[in-house]
Amino acid sequence: MGITGNEVSATNQQRRNEELSNSPVGDVLESGASVAGAVLALGSSIVIGDPTVLAVAGSVVAGMGIVDWFRKLGTSKVNENLEALGQATEDALNRVEQVMKQHGSSIEEIRQRLGSDEFKDAMASASLHALRTTQKERLKRLAFVLANGVKDGDLAPEGIDDMMRAAVELTEWDIFVLGKVHASQKHLLANHHDSFSWSEQVGHVWEDWNRIFGLGEDQHLKVRSALSRLQSLGLVSEAQTNFVKDGSLARQAFGLLPEGARFYERLQVIGSEG
Numbered sequence: 001m002g003i004t005g006n007e008v009s010a011t012n013q014q015r016r017n018e019e020l021s022n023s024p025v026g027d028v029l030e031s032g033a034s035v036a037g038a039v040l041a042l043g044s045s046i047v048i049g050d051p052t053v054l055a056v057a058g059s060v061v062a063g064m065g066i067v068d069w070f071r072k073l074g075t076s077k078v079n080e081n082l083e084a085l086g087q088a089t090e091d092a093l094n095r096v097e098q099v100m101k102q103h104g105s106s107i108e109e110i111r112q113r114l115g116s117d118e119f120k121d122a123m124a125s126a127s128l129h130a131l132r133t134t135q136k137e138r139l140k141r142l143a144f145v146l147a148n149g150v151k152d153g154d155l156a157p158e159g160i161d162d163m164m165r166a167a168v169e170l171t172e173w174d175i176f177v178l179g180k181v182h183a184s185q186k187h188l189l190a191n192h193h194d195s196f197s198w199s200e201q202v203g204h205v206w207e208d209w210n211r212i213f214g215l216g217e218d219q220h221l222k223v224r225s226a227l228s229r230l231q232s233l234g235l236v237s238e239a240q241t242n243f244v245k246d247g248s249l250a251r252q253a254f255g256l257l258p259e260g261a262r263f264y265e266r267l268q269v270i271g272s273e274g
Contacts, residue, residue: 081130085139092147095270118155129164141167148266166233177226182264184212185256202239206253235260
């Protein structure tokens with residue numbers, strides 16, 4: 001009797017699970033799943049433990065098994081997110097290894113970075129932040145933040161955790177706006193220690209905000225919304241400037257901060273600069 005497609009698929013999945021559980025990445029992802037499982041179990045006990053909940057909800061809700069839905073869907077999504085994050089991180093790290101080798105890094109240096117406590121802590125942070133989103137693109141951002149941190153030799157816990165928080169909270173539109181600010185202002189950061197000079201230069205650049213973003217005046221609230229989120233995460237800051245002109249955005253200039261530049265650059269595909 002031949003082997004069925006389902007049997008082959010099951011065998012391949014079992015092999016991948018065994019490989020993952022035996023790897024450093026697997027240890028961290030397994031820990032993340034355990035944490036999420038504990039949270040789901042706690043939520044289940046709270047709902048089941050209160051006999052008034054289903055009685056108030058009514059017979060239709062009582063028969064739906066909401067608690068089981070949350071448990072099963074939650075566990076499934078946690079596993080799906082962690083697997084997607086693990087695969088994206090592995091792909092990104094493979095590119096990091098190639099780039100580092102091209103720039104003369106030794107195998108031992110690469111091994112030391114991937115075996116460091118900082119890297120393991122950063123992986124743990126990424127796995128926890130991965131539980132906060134259902135969007136694959138945001139999981140990919142986490143992988144790029146982690147992998148580019150390895151490439152740059154910068155996995156300082158506080159900085160990397162802030163970047164991962166931004167990676168899962170910002171929308172695609174927010175990243176688009178940050179990219180436009182980055183492209184138009186990155187050269188100004190050399191003067192960021194001189195508050196007056198930096199602010200005035202930001203104001204001078206900001207005068208041409210319509211060209212920077214390529215949008216009409218009717219889009220100013222959409223841009224302002226993104227800038228507000230970026231500012232709340234410490235990536236841009238309002239600049240005090242004498243350059244004021246008519247226009248909803250031009251009256252209030254926003255400047256790129258060093259943290260914003262680093263974060264945006266960490267989101268770039270490894271090796272894409274050639």
